[in-house]
Amino acid sequence: MKTRGSVILSAPGRYETVDLELDEPRQGEIMVKMVATGMCHSDDHFATGDMHAGVFPWLGGHEGAGIVEKVGPNTPGWEVGDHIITSFLPSCGKCRWCSAGMQNLCDLGSTLLQGARFDDPTSYRVHLAEDGRPVGQMCGLGTFAEHTLISVDSAVKVDKDLPLETVCLLGCAVGTGWGSSVNAGNVRAGDVVVIFGTGGVGMNAVQGAHHAGADHVIAVDPVEFKREKALELGATIAFAEPWEAIEYARSLTNGQGADVSVVTVGIIDGEVIAQAFAAIRKGGTCVVTAVGDMNAIGAPIPLVELVTYQKRIQGTHFGHCSPKGDIPRQIQMFRNGTLKLEELITKRYTLDQVAEAYDDMRAGKIIRGVVMFD
Numbered sequence: 469m470k471t472r473g474s475v476i477l478s479a480p481g482r483y484e485t486v487d488l489e490l491d492e493p494r495q496g497e498i499m500v501k502m503v504a505t506g507m508c509h510s511d512d513h514f515a516t517g518d519m520h521a522g523v524f525p526w527l528g529g530h531e532g533a534g535i536v537e538k539v540g541p542n543t544p545g546w547e548v549g550d551h552i553i554t555s556f557l558p559s560c561g562k563c564r565w566c567s568a569g570m571q572n573l574c575d576l577g578s579t580l581l582q583g584a585r586f587d588d589p590t591s592y593r594v595h596l597a598e599d600g601r602p603v604g605q606m607c608g609l610g611t612f613a614e615h616t617l618i619s620v621d622s623a624v625k626v627d628k629d630l631p632l633e634t635v636c637l638l639g640c641a642v643g644t645g646w647g648s649s650v651n652a653g654n655v656r657a658g659d660v661v662v663i664f665g666t667g668g669v670g671m672n673a674v675q676g677a678h679h680a681g682a683d684h685v686i687a688v689d690p691v692e693f694k695r696e697k698a699l700e701l702g703a704t705i706a707f708a709e710p711w712e713a714i715e716y717a718r719s720l721t722n723g724q725g726a727d728v729s730v731v732t733v734g735i736i737d738g739e740v741i742a743q744a745f746a747a748i749r750k751g752g753t754c755v756v757t758a759v760g761d762m763n764a765i766g767a768p769i770p771l772v773e774l775v776t777y778q779k780r781i782q783g784t785h786f787g788h789c790s791p792k793g794d795i796p797r798q799i800q801m802f803r804n805g806t807l808k809l810e811e812l813i814t815k816r817y818t819l820d821q822v823a824e825a826y827d828d829m830r831a832g833k834i835i836r837g838v839v840m841f842d
């Protein structure tokens with residue numbers, strides 16, 4: 469079927485709306501009419517070229533919510549009309565990692581940057597209407613489109629009364645940030661925590677640290693309105709400069725440093741990781757969530773602190789969350805009013821405004837932007 473989506477044709481490049489042709493769903497696939505999709509910095513990394521798409525054109529977007537319009541043959545458990553949230557990491561439910569409760573490490577997630585089917589890296593389900601060229605789908609999803617074709621392993625079914633234009637954020641930003649504090653950082657009651665970067669992901673790291681009972685949640689972001697929002701969502705103090713946060717954490721801990729630091733800045737470099745590592749005490753944990761050019765970033769870490777101080781660096785994908793278990797849990801927290809979602813959305817956009825929305829993100833004007841479909 470024909471649809472429209474926002475793609476990058478080469479990198480560095482800008483998102484633009486084009487006409488697309490979607491295959492019919494096969495076994496284990498659903499066609500989804502998108503209702504809304506959040507705009508994550510990761511999709512911008514593909515446009516700037518920091519992260520490398522396996523194929524161009526590249527259909528962006530992975531933090532979506534929508535309604536199932538078609539179900540592939542022999543695909544039990546799925547019906548037309550089901551409401552879903554897309555998960556940027558699939559979970560097959562069968563591999564070693566899924567079986568051990570670590571769905572974020574599911575083996576299907578190892579080929580997502582190809583933009584093809586998980587089971588066949590040469591098979592594409594989306595094509596350019598103009599000339600039939602294969603189009604890569606970000607994380608096997610491509611939610612910057614009016615319709616997209618995805619695996620059921622990348623979808624989480626949700627209740628029909630939920631506002632899809634808000635809960636779409638559960639597809640990435642929320643679990644990634646919240647889980648960075650709660651799961652990867654193992655924040656505990658009474659802790660001192662420093663969050664570097666309070667954008668869409670970092671704001672959820674603030675919420676997570678607050679929910680876990682940290683006494684001090686120290687937010688760092690150069691943008692003033694984001695610091696103010698962080699204070700509303702659980703931060704106890706906010707600074708523009710990393711060194712101010714580091715000094716403050718030490719002042720609270722007899723010179724030792726924070727228990728946990730979390731790095732969620734949008735444009736990552738080794739210096740930020742080194743600052744976050746310097747911020748923690750002996751035996752503390754520095755969680756690195758931000759991504760970028762994974763081959764280019766090296767962090768100057770003093771070996772003595774790593775070894776003799778037993779300080780840890782912990783990377784995390786989706787905040788160590790298991791999509792099919794943690795998204796329903798986070799929905800419950802949203803319903804209870806514990807987890808704030810609408811408060812994270814600064815502005816809503818149309819499909820044709822994706823590039824403009826990323827200009828706004830880079831200019832520091834938005835915490836999360838959401839694209840709305842008709």
Ligand SMILES: NC(=O)C1=CN([C@@H]2O[C@H](COP(=O)(O)OP(=O)(O)OC[C@H]3O[C@@H](n4cnc5c(N)ncnc54)[C@H](O)[C@@H]3O)[C@@H](O)[C@H]2O)C=CC1
Binds near residue numbers: 508757784
């Ligand atoms: N590991 C994972 O599973 C995932 C990683 N990511 C990555 O996480 C990062 C953050 O994503 P978003 O929140 O969507 O981006 P964002 O652009 O909304 O937020 C980044 C924030 O960092 C702030 N910032 C920039 N430089 C800073 C500095 N030196 N110190 C403190 N703050 C600084 C910005 O003002 C902004 O508020 C991106 O690199 C993204 O690709 C996103 C989702 C999943």
Ligand SMILES: N[C@@H](CCC(=O)N[C@@H](CSC=O)C(=O)NCC(=O)O)C(=O)O
Binds near residue numbers: 510519580581582759
């Ligand atoms: N590791 C997978 C790709 C999964 C992926 O695309 N993860 C992104 C963030 S997507 C959501 O924000 C990421 O961490 N990319 C860095 C990377 O180099 O993987 C794969 O290899 O296909």
